[in-house]
Amino acid sequence: MTERCQVAIIGAGPAGLALGHMLHLQGIDSVILERQSESHVRSRVRAGVLEQTTVDLLTDIGVAERLRREALVHNGFYLRFDRTTHHLDFHRHSGRHAYVYGQAEVVADLIDARKATGRPLIFDADDVTIADIDTDRPVVEYTDVDGRRRRIEAEAVAGCDGSHGVSRTMMPSDTRILVRSHPFAWLGILAHTRPVTEEGMYSAHPDGLSVHSMRGPRLSRQYLQVPAETDLDAWTDERIWRELRRRSQSDDHPPLETGEIIEKSLAPLRSVVTDRMQTGSLYLLGDAAHIVPPTGAKGLNLAISDACALSYALGRRHRTGDRSALTSYTDTVLPRIWQAQSFSWRLTSVLHRFGEDPYDWELRRARLTRWTQSPSEQQALGEVYLGLPFPTPWRFDG
Structure with missing residues (x-):
């Protein structure tokens, strides 16, 4: 046929x-x-x-009604290192947002x-x-x-x-x-826990990254940097929470909340x-x-x-x-x-x-410090994070 x-x-x-x-x-x-x-x-x-750019397009083509109603609207993200939490507010430089919507x-x-x-x-x-x-x-x-x-x-x-x-x-x-392959992967979980901060957070630690993001007021998605050859079965719930808490320790926020893990995944980075x-x-x-x-x-x-x-x-x-x-x-x-x-x-x-x-860690710490202290660095990061313009309009109107 x-x-x-x-x-x-x-x-x-x-x-x-x-x-x-x-x-x-x-x-x-x-x-x-x-x-x-x-x-x-x-x-x-x-x-x-x-990105704001993506949400604007989805709105323009008429498929963003539920997104606009349910998405979490963020101004930027948090960085945590040396037990201190910093907020990078990209919205104040551009008036734009990021939207958390799966x-x-x-x-x-x-x-x-x-x-x-x-x-x-x-x-x-x-x-x-x-x-x-x-x-x-x-x-x-x-x-x-x-x-x-x-x-x-x-x-x-x-x-x-x-x-x-x-x-x-x-x-x-x-x-x-x-192709550029990286020597590590992200071990990810979806858990019934309150998010650690009001917006997503990258927690840089000498032993590796942890990432803390939200999918709702009582649902979080979190990640651990692990070696690329990691066996997911070797990571029990207890071990995952122990390492997430260790890498995200701070002096300005309560300890990371733990709870039921409803999903685990392993994603190589490339x-x-x-x-x-x-x-x-x-x-x-x-x-x-x-x-x-x-x-x-x-x-x-x-x-x-x-x-x-x-x-x-x-x-x-x-x-x-x-x-x-x-x-x-x-x-x-x-x-x-x-x-x-x-x-x-x-x-x-x-x-x-x-x-x-x-x-290597000292170089990374220097760059992280620059990101948290320099408005011009934050503006440059936010410009891309919140979405560069699309290369063309979606419709030809000529």
């Missing part, structure tokens, strides 16, 4: 769903394919800090919006293949939940299927994939950038093209930024036949991606322990 559409979108994460909705608002039809079930996609726990909630809102449009959103799409991307009529095939092979003919394919998806494998062999995000009629977005460590919370925001740029380019072609914005898609989105990578590396290198050398 063959179906035709203007854009075939592979992946129902933030990038694919946001792109589909922005295209719909421009009168461009699309089909969204997702390998996982709807229940799995809705329950995937990911990052939860949205990725699963963003995805749920976008799924609901997609269903309301009546346009196709297909879950449990197995064995997805892409062909004929060197033509103006690329083909995507998949096996549906009933085992039937389906075929989609489109004008463009948006690869939003992550670092292990099929889209990335279609890039030419000379595409450079730039940075990846594909320096070519398009080939023929295939375009990569989000984790299919780049990965940032969770330090700085940029992954979801970059995915939405990519979708914004591609929506504009496809809208321009749809309205005028002009392909110039599509041709320059990679060049349009890469500068913002590298700014996010630079910001993430800046935080990662200062907040984490990289080795045994005490000289």
Whole structure:
């Protein structure tokens, strides 16, 4: 069975769903394919800090009503080191905010919006293949939940299927994939405890970073820097809480509250950038093209930024036949991606322990002190943390 559409979108994460909705608002039809079930996609726990730029876009496309009602609004974040807690208030420099609203909630809102449009959103799409991307009529095939092979003919394919998806494998062999792996991972927990501070906190310690963020008044997400080869099963609840409390000790706040841990995870930290995000009629977005460590919370925001740029380019072609914005898609989105990578590396290198050398800790302490004492340093951090402008509008109005 063959179906035709203007854009075939592979992946129902933030990038694919946001792109589909922005295209719909421009009168461009699309089909969204997702390998996982709807229940799995809705329950995937990911990052939860949205840039002001991202929230502004979600508001503009009409999918932020619940976000605006339920999100926690933050001015910046806390830094703790040498048993002292400091608040970096980025809002006072820019008038902007960050919003704590889980990725699963963003995805749920976008799924609901997609269903309301009546346009196709297909879950449990197995064995997805892409062909004929060197033509103006690329083909995507998949096996549906009933085992039937389906075929989609489109004008463009948006690869939003992550670092292990099929889209990335279609890039030419000379595409450079730039990778920096880090010698540590984040051991994460979700716990029924009160957050340690009113906003998220990075606690830098000579023995490694701990991170304390909130998902609600009685729900916290916290992380420990651990070696990359860590066995998660070796970390009991008691051991996790003991180490979190030790690394976050302070003289100006009560001890960290402990409680029931309802989820544990282990996330290796790495940075990846594909320096070519398009080939023929295939375009990569989000984790299919780049990965940032969770330090700085940029992954979801970059995915939405990519979708914004591609929506504009496809809208321009749809309205005028002009392909110039599509041709320059990679060049349009890469500068913002590298700014996010630079910001993430800046935080990662200062907040984490990289080795045994005490000289390293003193350098890190000096940088942390500078961040807490210099308004100009805080302004520069806040400019990126709260969200640089997206490279294009999401809609072509020319």
